[in-house]
Amino acid sequence: MYQTHVRHTNNATATEPGGVTAQGLGKRFGELWALRDLDLDVRPGTVLGLLGHNGAGKTTAIRILTTLSTPTTGTASVAGVDVVADPLGVRERIGVAAQQATVDGLMSAHKNLVMVGRLHHLSKRDARRRADDLLAQLDLAENADQLVKTFSGGMRRRLDLAASLVAAPPVLFLDEPTTGLDPRSRNDLWELLRDLVRNGTTAILTTQYLEEADQLADDIVVLDHGRTVAHGTPEELKAQIGTDRIDVTVASASDLPLVVQATERFASYAPGVDHDLLVATIPVVEGTRLMEIMRALDAAGIDAVDLHRRQASLDDVFLTLTGSNDSTDEVPE
């Protein structure tokens, strides 16, 4: 469909430093630290996942790195340019897809992209050509002349992503890019991102989903209440927290300690117990079969109401890493 000038080659920008670094980055709003002591070293052509709940400091980190917010402490550089000293230089080298779609509803999709291109100081001709190309690539060509306010959430997201790609930036920031997308759109977006990264783009994305970070990121930073609680490759993180969980639901709260006792030898960490829902969550050692748990429970005379095997969620990560999954008090961003 479209093959001309956007042949991917590792060109000029790939040789310049395209990574992202941060040392001791912090942001205080009044009395609250939304972000504290964030250290990053994202190598060019890799993906960093910032994982955390709402209010964990993910958006704050993105806003500082994209020059929308100034850090209270620390320093950061994007594509070799200091975010505080030369914000304009940073903006020339980044693409941003914010959590809230930042496109103009009263203009057509095409006009939105041309406007962004022009503000990147492309010529009119280049801006138009780029808009056409991106709309085709993101499957929005048919809606090119449609007003953006008539777009569905998923279409808006795609257009927002297109807008962030207009200047072919070496560094891309995506704030919860798949929130609110249906599974298929989400998979498409993942595929797209992988293509970009394969061709040398550096990406920082935030997510609330462990699975998403696992799928896309080369490195994961887990944030909780503004602080880094874990940092490593998905493999390292999974080795640390285990991947599988088995939820055992019982009929009476008095059975819960018995469940913990009976399944002790399969647990890689201390099981979590929810007295309200009458569920014991066991972080099982890899290779544990559901049948083994059933037999153990049966041998202990416990009548389990329900038994459910699943992948570890973000809540499980926090439970394991911080010993609490209290994530309800939000820090205003």
Add this chain to the structure above:
Amino acid sequence: MTATTETTELARPEPIVPTLPGRTPLRLWWSDTLVFAGRNIEHIRQIPEKLLDVTLQPLMFVLLFAYVFGGAIAISGGNYREFIIGGILIQSLAFGLTGPATAISTDLTEGVIDRFRSLPATRTAYLSGHYVAELAGMALSVVVLLGAGLIVGWGLHNDALHVTGAFLLLFLFCSAMIWIGTYIGLVVRTPDAVMGVGFVVVFPLTFLSNAFVPIDSMPNVLQWVAAWNPVSVVVAAVREMFGNPASTVGKHTWPLDHPIPAAFMYCALLLLVFVPASLRRYRTRTSD
């Protein structure tokens, strides 16, 4: 994205080298300004009703005052229709400040402002773009109003120098109104608040003036208010330079006795206050 499995190879293209790198900062600022102004004009293309404020509304005022109220208001030494056009002109342009105020406060409550801020566009171009677009709207308003005036019996009765002076003053007055509106847009929390501010400030200022009636027809206290009101001064200056009948004055104040220099001074003063105030406010409002 659904039916394009064969084209999902989305390459990071060769960076398109911006074609304007050799441009001076001033040229870049101007090209960014035009992009933002073009955005406003695109909004008008999508919602043409937005233009009614600056076209149909003043036209209604001309017809209303020329044919309905006009007969009841006597002007010494002149025709009321010649008198009223200067007044309606300034009143309409003053109400025009709600345009940029609404547009800017709407942008600030939506995510689009973050997009603009993450682009390498010149920082002040967003505000100057609004200014250029609003100025074009006001120019249209002036043309419509004076055209309607010509039809109902208004005319220019002065030399080219004075008439040029009148248009220069209108330009400065429009600029001042746009920057006041810009400031309001940057201060209010929601776009809805703009209409309230417009009515509380602009409504009394334009009606407690010589715009529609001679000042000496008012009660004593209001005569003082009207005589000091900057709107009266600008209206008087425009009338004098157009060669239209002036409002009879009961109270004498220096500005109203010397409307032309005073009007230019008022406009310059407003610009000196509101342009820097808006720029500062924009910087603080859009950074944290």
